[in-house]
Amino acid sequence: MSKPVKKIMVYIDGTEQSITAAQYAICMASFSDAELIAHYVINIKAMDDLLKARIFLQDEELEYEHDMEADAERYLNYANELAIAKGVTITKKTSRGSVSKELVDSIKEENVDMLVIGELSHIRSRMDEFYDETERAMRSAPCSVLIVKDPMKVWELYESLV
């Protein structure tokens, strides 16, 4: 029987939850000897929507875009450092667009077996407007999805990895 998980993708969005997800994904990659991709999406779609809604100014949109590019580099580098410390190799990936679409496309393109994401909101609003981009990605991903919870337990697991 071949390995069930050969390639893992972890979604990084700058939240603590996504860093916990990265720690868990590093542990999984180490245990299963799987390839690991860390993916940050610069949410151009949301910024365009904000510009259309006139919540953002043109200059502001550019400023946030630059901020997100810097955030992408910083958080992916941090995930990389976490991986290197445990002898795991991470492929860093940045794309631009809508989060769920970019993740789904990337999963297909890279033949990813498992998407790892941070914990979702505890509150499930019945309002359609309150959808979480990560939740949308979870629902539309063409592969298995692992939602990482309990940051303390994950940290202990990560720390125990030699």
Add this chain to the structure above:
Amino acid sequence: MSLIDLVVENIIKIPLESTDKPDVLRELVQVLKDAGEITDFDTALAAVQDREDKQSTGLTDGIAVPHAKTPAVTSLKLALGISPEGIDFDSMDKQPSKLFFLLLAAPGMSGPHVEALAEIAKLARSKAFCKALVNAENAKEVVELLTGD
């Protein structure tokens, strides 16, 4: 993190007491201070005022979305204020603003900040829902409306 995670009763003020734009910005930042969400009131207020000086965040149909990046916060912060009478906020349609979403984000958290603003933009498109929010009598009712409980 979804915007809905930030919606709790102590960051909601109904009715707002202010009658003009500078005061309502101050009042909304004070809501966050009173809720223990920020300590540096002056830095937070200056960031919001700086953004408003570039162009008002007063949209149409009585909605305003003042927002800023500021080191006064370490995570995303939301304050929600409702003024049933309306306040002149130099809005796009020149109508008084009644529903105020103040969003503050730390530098280096642009992703969650943009997504939270996008959620507010989607809410703002629903006129019926915004009307229901403006007609809410207390913070508990607003939380119930937003969470759907």
